[in-house]
Amino acid sequence: MPFVTVLIKGAKTGATTNADGNFSIAATSGQTLVFSFVGYKSREVTLTAQTTLDITLEPESTNLSEVLVVGYGTQARDKVTTAISRLDNKVLENIPYQNVASSLQGTIAGVRVQSVSGQPGAAPRVILRGGTSINNPNGAAPLYIIDGVIRPNLNDISSEEIESMQVLKDAASTAIYGARASNGVVIVTTKSGKTGKLRVNYQYNLSLSQLAKGYELASARDLITYQRQGVLATAQVSGNATYLTQLTGKSGYGTGNDLTNSTAFTTQYLTDQNKYKLTEGWESMPDPVDPSKTIIFKGTNFQDVLFQNAVSQNHHISLSGGSEKATFSAGIGYMNAQGIAITTNYQRLNFDMNGELLVNDRLKLFGRMMYSRSGNNQVFSNNSIFERSIDVPMTTKYVFEDGSLAPGLAMSLGNPEYYLNKLKGKNSTTNLSMAVGGHWQILPGLSFDPQLSLYETSGDGRSFQQAYYNGPTSYITTRAATGLYGKRTQYQADGVLSYGKLFQGVHNVEAKLGISYYQRDTTGLSAAGQGASSDLIPTLNASATPVSVSGYESRQVLVGYFSRINYDYMDKYLVSLNARYDGASNLGASHQWGFFPGVSVGWNLHRENFWKSISEDKLRLKLRASYGVNGNIAGLADFQAQGQYSVGSLYNGNAAITNTILPNANLQWERSKTIDLGADIGLWNNRISMLVDVYRRVTDNLLTDLSLPLSTGFSSVRTNLGSLENKGIELELRASVLPSSSTLQWVVSVNAAKTQQKILKLPENGNANNRIGGIEIWDDATKSYVYKGGLQEGGRVGDMFSYKQLGIYSTDEEAAKAPIDYLITRSNRTKYGGDVIWLDADGNGSIDARDRVYVGNPYPTWTGGFSNTLTYKGLSFYARADYTTGHTIFNYPRAQMIGQFQGDINISKEALQSWKKPGDKTDVPKYYWADQNAQNNLFRNATGANGSNSRYYESGDFLCFREVSLSYSLPKKLANVARLQGVRLNLTAQNLGYITGYKG
Amino acid sequence: MKKQLRLLYITLLGVIIASCTNNLELEPTSVISNASFWKTQDDAAGGIYGMYVNLRTQASKNLFLWGEARSETVGAGVQGLDGRDLFYLNQLDATNSGPDWQGMYTVIHHANLILKYVPGISFTSEVTKNNILAQAYAMRAYVYFCMVRTWGELPLVTEPTENFNPASVQRERSSVANVFTLIKSDIDKGMALFPNNTFPTGRNVWSKPALNALKGDVYLWTAKKLAGGTTDLNTALEALNLVKSSDVALLSNYNDVFDYTTKGNKEILFAINFKRNEVTDNDYANMYFPPAYVPNDINSDVATALGVAAGQNFWAPTATFRSQFTDDDQRKNGTFREIYTASSGVSKFYGAFAVKFNGMVELGTRYFLDDYIVYRYADILLMIAEVKNALGQDPTPEIMQVRTRAYGSKVSAHLFTNGSQAQNDEVILQERLLELGLEGKRWWDLVRFNKAFDKVASLKDRTGKDYLLLFPISANTLSLENKIRQNPGY
CATH class of the missing domain: 2.170.130.10 (TonB-dependent receptor, plug domain)
Structure with a gap:
């Protein structure tokens, strides 16, 4: 084994093994040699009279020795x-x-x-x-x-x-x-x-996955009941009788539908012509608004239509081996995964290869290649199909009377099976990474490590919209087709000169000096066409009319010089200095270069003499501290600093050029300064090991959009703005519960982290706290109206505000005393039983935008996880869970399913608990069709972060059981019968379930 | 020797690596940086269309919201309200303020860029150059005119935004009088630069006749609202009469004025172009009718007029508006259609939709891409009638010209008789309603005639609250522009 440090204990003499693992050292009998190498247990051998020694080092296994x-x-x-x-x-x-x-x-x-x-x-x-x-x-x-x-x-x-x-x-x-x-x-x-014999490893995984939990929807019968009564209620409170026409419309709850292909829903009055449907699984009910009539309908839960049990298969085979002079490794993988939504999938093919050649004592060369090709047929954004399947009213026809798939109301709210099969899409991505490099031992202790690499990723895709019914009657033959190709090529050259030496046996110095060049080129083409005469050809050649073409090309170059010096004194006192000087092409011309230093120190207390009384085996402790500066330019487009005039728009066929980005030649590096204090603790021979860190990171010159006065004609400019503080604590713990002598092994591992963010500084703009954005609300502490939220010095990013629901008025009499609610846009703002009791924050007898209160923040404070491993002989059990807490999510789907903003979507089970008659005590307001036209119990001035009903801003805390695995390695003897080194079988369950208060 | 060789290798490697690092100054390939633009005549041509693209964004919805949405012509449709009720119920406030002015200032920024840089570009023909500059002046005047009628006092921006120094971008509002001084000065400069009184093909950019129309409109406004008196009225009349001398005429078929296939017709002075694959549907899509709401027993004549049902019916022409049309007026069926249903046993009104700007149908899909008409000849004639009446002259010829086209052979039943100034004004305002309804002019007409509180149901009980004639400044604007104050009253 090369580069093993060999020391004579107590003396200042040492040596390093050469490339063949040989060493020579002048020592006398009785002296002790210490062999050490990172990641391996040190070994001490007391010399007798021998002249040669064969030493094998064993790798260490706990995380303090990794x-x-x-x-x-x-x-x-x-x-x-x-x-x-x-x-x-x-x-x-x-x-x-x-x-x-x-x-x-x-x-x-x-x-x-x-x-x-x-x-x-x-x-x-x-x-x-x-x-x-x-x-x-x-x-x-x-x-x-x-x-x-x-x-x-x-x-x-x-x-x-x-x-x-x-x-x-x-x-x-x-x-x-x-x-x-x-x-x-x-x-x-x-x-x-x-080095060693050829090893072949084959792995096969078969997985089945399914939707963990569907959204709890009310039945088709309930949908009709609530919607029809809701329309009545809304028409009544709003004084707008026009809404009553909804009852006879061709909607999910209207009776204007029939059995022909020209209506999207099943809901209709019972007639002699359609009564036979009742024998075919349709249901009937009295019309909730006119019990003398009977409505028939058929319910379909489109979540069941959309989701499938997905089967995934994965094969991986790897080969590795080598001689003393050369080693190689190669792997091939193939994965074919179905998505849980019908028609979605993912395939991946991987080829990985690398080899290393020892040319001579001084020179080692290596080459590495990683290739992958993956593909999917994604055509919609998944979020929109998931949401859609929840929204599509249950009374929507799944098939027409002739047995053909029915499209539903429209593409935006239709039968997912129909629309997913009308869109033909295909995307693939190729990743290729190649690197060639070497290790050149120029002089003892001095080496040079160059690496040249190329990383190329290219993607191509196409989509084709077959002719389709957008709703039952409008037949669209646009047949829009698109094709695109994009490529990203990255050239990287790194060279590092390293020098390491042990001075006087105690001063260990390791120094590096390097240079790095990075160039990233992107290029792409896309085109769109339409008007193909048939559905048969999904590619662009079938299009009769070209619609648009586009292309792009861009480049970024980064150059860096860096250095690191590590010093330690007998492994006790550790110091490390880091520095990098970096230049980036996309920064403002005058600020392209930045200097990023870092320094860290550590103290291995257990190496001290005074520790002997405690014993290193009982308790090991290292204290460490670090400070450093980093840069960041992730938020900056390649040529943003130079301003931008954009092309691509047309005005009556004439190419138009518009000024879209303001130049900012002063754009510079975003800089983070981090102080980190940490400790590595090992107990009882590292059976329990723990890493603890406390940090404070202050990021200055944030690359951020500065909102501009609207009269500039621009909404914002990218600039360096203000500073942000992140503080936190992190803990990682790992414990072997049972002693190493036990045949049963139990390892517990826990990690936890807390993050807190605070805005420290924003550019002067004359506002209090240099606030940008935000809303004006009542502040009870100062008894005045103040701006909250947005970005403010001393504040957090992302705070959300909404109208606080205190309860539900039980009766009209109670409601009569309600403050005037200006969020109702009608002039008649009477409140009734079943309406929400709003918090009148400023106590002025009216509810307006200034009565909003803080309801949460979408960014978590605590994240972490834990795992347990139990091993008994060949049998191993592994379970892992993770959690996130402290964040709030606005549950728009849930609010929408009570508020029925859209007018014709499903309702949630929760609607069944809504207020129905005077005296009802509940948290769910009376059900109105189109709440924004009725009493604005859910639809306030906005339906996003700063507007709706506080009840629908829910804690996002969760604990997820991520993985449970049981694996069994066949006894070696048994495997050897089949001429195999080993066989391992495992059964794994993933994402078993969430414990959360969030209502999905 | 070996050592020296090694040293040589190291040096060589160093040189190779260092040579990669020389240049971080890159020029963009697929985008244009600020420094490289405004150098050639072609840049100016691209830039001027960029200005129109930004105007088109405003014409897609906002111009209508400012110019008509608060009047009596629009009301609830058969679907949800989509927040549009705030306009016609006149419930706007700082939180729900309607669109803010950023998009309009983007147009002004582009006009300012042209006015700053184009004079320094050498052109093969001065005529081309002057034509571009004239369009930029006309555009700036028009956009400020729209904004001053919407919000009153405005921050006056006459230079392009090229830095974001708070001292220069945080501006106070200038008085309405100052805004009009700029508008009028821009009109004069543009007028002097337009080479001749002709129209470009398509009539979708500014031209001298269109600028004269704007001039007439502006001076008519200042005459009535800023005490400009006879002087301004005469200036308006002179400008409007100049329009008459250009290549304009009333089309005999009212529908043809607005049709997708007859864009840029002789009645148009300036229309903002909408074209398939250049831009998505404009907001008239929301005054049409979605298929799911069409009753089964729709009258076949109305069904034919509806054609491919599309869009939404978030709002619709109101009963107040619809009831003022007579059946012999070809503008009635040219403006809207009504749907009746007998599903409850008796035939009842069900809903209405606007047909004036119903776009076109391609491969089964309706696209709402009719041009947004800024000025057309019938508007000019009625403005002339209005000016003449204000000057005490007889407005009959112009009113009758408009009515003759509208009623055709039935015009004898709709003869105009010259009455008192107030009576004539009432007739002219009424004729503007019938002729120009849903074209984004009604609210400003009501304000100019001082009739908003009389004609708009939601304002009737709020007489005297004149602050309502302006729009509120949005809370977002107030939050971002610390020198801007809310319009008093809001």
Whole structure:
């Protein structure tokens, strides 16, 4: 094994093993040699008279002895002085991730991962320590580095190929990546070949998934009842009899439908002609508004139509092996995953290869290639199909009388099966990453590591809308077709000069000096056409009329020079200095270069003599502190600083050029300064190990949109604006509950992180707290009207305000005493029993926009997770859960299903608890059709963050049982019968359930 | 020797790497940076259409909201209200203020860019250059005219926005008089620059006749609302008469004025162009009728007029408005249609929709892409009648010209007799309602004639609250522009 440090205990002499793992040292009998290497247990051998020694080092296994891949190198946990977390490989063991970034969910303290799309394979949102953005706190993505190659995400990587994943969290650890590192760095290394016999590994996974829980909808019968009575109620309170025409309309609850193909719904009065339907599963009910008549209908829950039991299969085979001089590794993976929505799927093919050649004692060369091709047929945004399937009224016809699929009301609110099958789409993405590099031992202690890489990702897609019925009667033959192609090519060159030496046996110095060049080119084409004469050809050549063409090309260049010096004195006192000098092409001409330093120190107390009384085995303690500066330019488009005139619009066929972006030559690096204090604690020979970090990050010069006066004709300009503070605490704990001698092993691992954000400074604009945006409401503390929310110094991003529901008026008499509600736009604002009792915050006897109160914030404060591993001989049980707390979500679907803003969508089960008659005590107001036309019990001045009824701003806290796995490794003997090294079987259940108060 | 060789290799590597790092100054390929624009004649041509694209964005919905939505012509449709009731019920306030002025100032910013940079560009023909500058002046005058009628006092921006220094972008509002001084000065400058009194093909950009129409409109307003008196009336009359001398005429078929296939016809002076694949539906889509709401027993004649049902019926022509048309007026069926249903046993009114701007149907889909008419000849004739009446002259010829087209052979039943000034004004305002209804002019007409509190049901009990004639400034505007104060009364 090369690079193992060999020391004579107590002396200042040492040596390092060479590339073949050999070493020589002058020592005398009786002296003790200490062999150490990061990630391996140190070994001490007392010399007798022998002249040669064969030493084998054993790898260590707890997280305090793990080896971390840090920027441009590796480091043992023992020597790390910054905040770095490493993913427990257990998380990757059982699940073939469609997107491996999901594995960070709840497994690393301080990282918040949320899936943002139901599309299989899509990248989740990954936010470290709350992110550094006030514009778009959900857009602050970390920097991803895979085997030294920067990537925009972790898409399409097969998790089986991953050797390790670590997250660099504080500024001192990420300073070596300087630019773009302020939202953290995720470093991934992939597996490489090992010397030895050829090893073949095959893995197969079969998974079944289904929708965890459908939305609880009221039945078709209830829908008709509530909607018809609701229309009556709304017509009455609003004094607008026009609404009564709804009752006989061709709607989900109107009786204007019939059995022909020209109406979308089943709801209709019973007649001699249609009564036979009652024998075919249709139901009947008295008309709730005129019991002398009978309504017949058929209910269909379109959630059942949309969702399927999805089957996914994953194969992965890897080969690795090598000689003393050369090693190689290769893997092929194939995944085919159905989505839980019909017609959605994801396929992925992976090829990974790497090899290493020891040319001579001094020179090692390697090459790496990763290729993936993935595809899906996504045509709608998934969120909209999910929401649609909930909304489509249950009384919608699923099929017509002739048996053909019925389209429903319209594409925007129709039968998902009909519309999904009318849209033919296809997307594919190719990722190719190639790297060639080497390690050149120039002199003992001095080496040079160059790496040249190319990363190319290209995507192509097409969509075709077949001729379709947009609703039962309008037949659309536009046959819109699109095609697109986009490519991103990234060239990266890195060279690092390293020098390491142990001076006088105690002063260990390691220095690096490097340069990095990064160039990213993007280019793309797209076209759209229409008017194809048939549905047969989905590609653009069938289009009769071209509609539009578009193309783009852009480039970004970043150049960085960096250096790191690590020093330690006998592993006791650790110091690390980092610096990077970075230039970026997309910054303002006068501010392209930035300097990002970092410093960190650590103290291994257990290495001190005074610790001997405690014993290192009982308690190990390292204290560490770091400070550093990072940059970030994620929020900046390639040429934004230069202003922009946009092309592409037409005015009567003439190409128009519009001024869309204001130039800002002063745009500069966003800078984060982070102080991080931490401790690594190990108890009882590291059976319990713990990492604790407390940090404060202040980000200045935030790249943020500054809202401009509207009379400038621009809404905003991208600028460096203000500063933001993120504070937090993180804890990772790992415990082997049973002693290592036990055959049953039980490992518990827990992590937790709290993040708090505060806006420290905003540009002077003459407003109190230099507020930008926000709303004026009553402040009870100061007894005055003040602006809250928006962006304010001392405030948080994202605060939401709404009208507080105190209860429901039980009777008309009670309601008569209600304050005047100016949110009702009619001049008659009478309140009735069943209306919401609003908080009159300012107590002025009227309810208006100034009576809103704080109802929450959408960003979580606590995130974390825990896992348990039980191992007994070949049997292993693993369970993992994660949680998020402290955030509030506006549940628009729930409000809408009570408020019926749209007019013709389903209602939720909750409507059944609504106020119905004087004396009823409930939290759900009386059901009105189109609440905004009635009493505005749910539809206030807005239906977003700052407007609706407080009851529908719900706590988003959840605990999710993410994975439970049971695996069994066949006894070696048994496997050997089949000439296999080992066989491992596992049964895994994912996303088993949520515990949450959120109503879905 | 070996050591020296090694040193050489290292140096060489260093040079190779360092050579990659020389240049961070990149030029964009697919977008135009500010520094590289406004250099050639073609830049100016692209820029001027950019100005119209921004105006079109406003014409898609906002011009109607400011110019007509608060009047008696529109009311609830058969569907939800979509917040539109706030306009015709005149319930706007700072929170629900209607559209703010940002989009209009974007148009002004583009006009200002042209006025600043185009003079420095060398053109192959001065005529082309002057024509571009004239359009920018006309546009700036028109946009300020729309805004001053909507909000009154305005921040006066005459230079393009090129920095965001608070000292220069936070502006106070200038008096209405000052705004009109700028408008009139822009009109004069534009007038001097337009090379001739002809129309460009399509009539969808500013021209000298269109600018004269604007001039007439502006001076008529200042005559009546800013005590401009006879001087302004005469200026208006002179400008409007100049329009007459250009290539304009009333089309005999009223529907043809608005049809998608007859855009840029002889009655048009200036219309904002909407075209398939350039822009999405304009807001007239929301005054049409969605298929799901069409009753089964719809009258076949109305069904034919409706054609492909589309859009929404969030609002519709009101009964007040509809009842004023007589059956012999071709403008009745040219403006709206009514739907009756007998589903409850007796035939009852069910709903109405606007047909004036019903767009066109392509491959089964209706697209609401009729042009938004800023000025047309019938409007000019009625403005002339209004000016003449104010000057004590006989407005009969112009009124009768408009009526003759409307009633055709039945016009004898609709003869105009010259009466008192007040009576004539009443007739002219009424004729404007019938002729120009739903074209985004009614509210401003009511304000100009001082009739808003008489004619709009939701204002009848609020006489004297003259602040209602202006729109409120939005809370968002007040929050972002700290030197702007709310219109008194709101």
